[in-house]
Amino acid sequence: AHQWRGVIREYADRLPVSKSTRVVTLGEGGTPLIEAPALSQLVDGEVWVKFEGMNPTGSFKDRGMTMAITAAVEQGAQAVVCASTGNTSASAAAYATQAGLTCAVLVPDGKIAMGKLSQAIAHGATLLQVDGNFDNCLDVARKLSENYPVFLVNSVNPNRIEGQKTGAFEVVDALGDAPDYHLLPVGNAGNITAYWKGYQEYSRPYTNPHPGAAPAGSEPVELPAVATRTPTMWGFQAAGAAPIVLGHPVTEPDTIATAIRIGNPASWEQAEAARDESGGMIDSVTDDEILAAHRWLSAREGVFVEPASAAGVAGLIKHHALGNVPAGKRWVITVTGHGLKDPQWALRNADGSDVEPQKVPFDVVAVAEALGLS
Ligand code: F0G
Structure with missing residues (x-):
């Protein structure tokens, strides 16, 4: 039986490694691309979420x-x-x-x-x-x-981007081509940079400048294009930490989405390049929009993420309401990290009050009554 071997071994011919490289891996990547029925219905299209919380340490x-x-x-x-x-x-x-x-x-x-x-x-x-x-x-x-x-x-560190570009490879490998749109949260802007690099490399012939999986000393081979196109990239920052949207660094970034609480992203220019070259956008979503998307994912799609991870979904819902979401398209949204890392947000109601478990005696009739069964 085949076991996923981690992103370096799976994509060695497109990464800066050689046959003799000692690979440090926990079997990352190969994460589920999940069709999201409620979001698909909302936008009258096909929405998929790339659930990066399923990586070994719970994030992309x-x-x-x-x-x-x-x-x-x-x-x-x-x-x-x-x-x-x-x-x-x-x-x-x-x-x-x-x-x-x-x-x-x-x-x-x-x-x-x-x-x-x-x-x-x-x-x-x-x-x-x-x-x-x-x-x-x-x-x-x-x-x-x-x-x-x-x-x-x-x-x-450019090696980080190299590894993370495999997220785009997996999307194309799963769907057979690039989607129309790819949405994701933006913090330090490494991931949008990596996805864009991955989509670009997959859409044209590629020659690995490193020996890749080939035996040492062999001639580099040109790999054929895998995708026929690249997607439009939409990135979303938290409104209180949205330097790229504002056009200047934010000295005191503030958001409940702590993972993307960043005021001066290191890959700022690369994120703008991904936006401009793909004809996309980088926009912001409020904490309320992030929490609503977080709730939508857990309560309607069955996918539990941390708040920052829901920023892409928040962006889709926001732009759907604004009338910017065409029908009949294929959307992929990277949800970046697992909900178990920061579970407190699930224990709050939409109005901000705490969720309190209902108490019942150990009695079948009482439990049935509490469940509304008769
Ligand atoms: N989502 C999660 C769950 C993250 O942890 C991060 C970044 C992002 C999105 C944004 O990705 O920085 O590539 O634009 N977290 C970094 C960290 C900053 O230190 O863990 P990005």
Whole structure:
């Protein structure tokens, strides 16, 4: 029986590896592309969600981290560092552990979901809470990696983008071609950069500048195009942390979607390129719209994500209401991380009050009554 071998082995002929590369993998990628019936009905089209919460550490970061840590090991690294709103730190800590590297993570003061913090700690990372926001953490992490013997594994590391572009490959492999539109949340803007790179590379003949899966010393082969086209890219930032939408950095980003609480994205220009080259847009969604989309995904599609992950769905619902969503199209929305990482939002009602479980005695009739059965 075939077992998915992780994104590096599955897509070696399109990644910066060679036959002799020691692959650090937890079997990431191969995540479900799920048809969303309620959203499809809403927009009178075909809506699919790429459920990245199904990766080994519960977010899309694992696609990039397998490549970043594999490359770091190949280059002789002993230690890695990252800045993180939570998911990157969980992923870096896990992959560094398998590789036998030490891992330092810099997280903003407060506003990190408990599930993510506990992952980084469980995997033995040295966790430092920096008195500042994510952008400050990334600034320190970059300077640290420039001045000390430690490799940076944030998405400014091109290996991260290489690994994450496999998300686009999987969508095309599953659907047979690129969708009409691809929607996703935007924080530090690495993922929109990676998807756009992946869609572009899959839509034209590609020659891997690295030896890929081929035996050492063999001639590079040109791979044929897999897709006939590229999608229109729609990215969504949280309204309180929407620098690309506003056109300037936000010094005090604020949103309940802590994963994308970022005021000065590192891949800003690449995100704009993805938007402009695809004829797409980068827009913002409010925290209320994000929470409504989060609720929609769990209560109507059966998909449990963390709030930031619902930003793409929030964008689709918003633009449907604005009349910007044509009928009869195929939509793919990346939902980026698992709901179990930050479960508190499911325990709140739409009006903000706490969800209280109804108490019943251990009695069949009472339970039946409480369930409205007769
Ligand atoms: N969704 C989730 C769940 C994330 O954790 C992130 C980024 C994004 C979306 C945005 O992706 O940065 O590539 O535009 N989280 C980073 C972290 C910043 O530290 O875990 P992006």
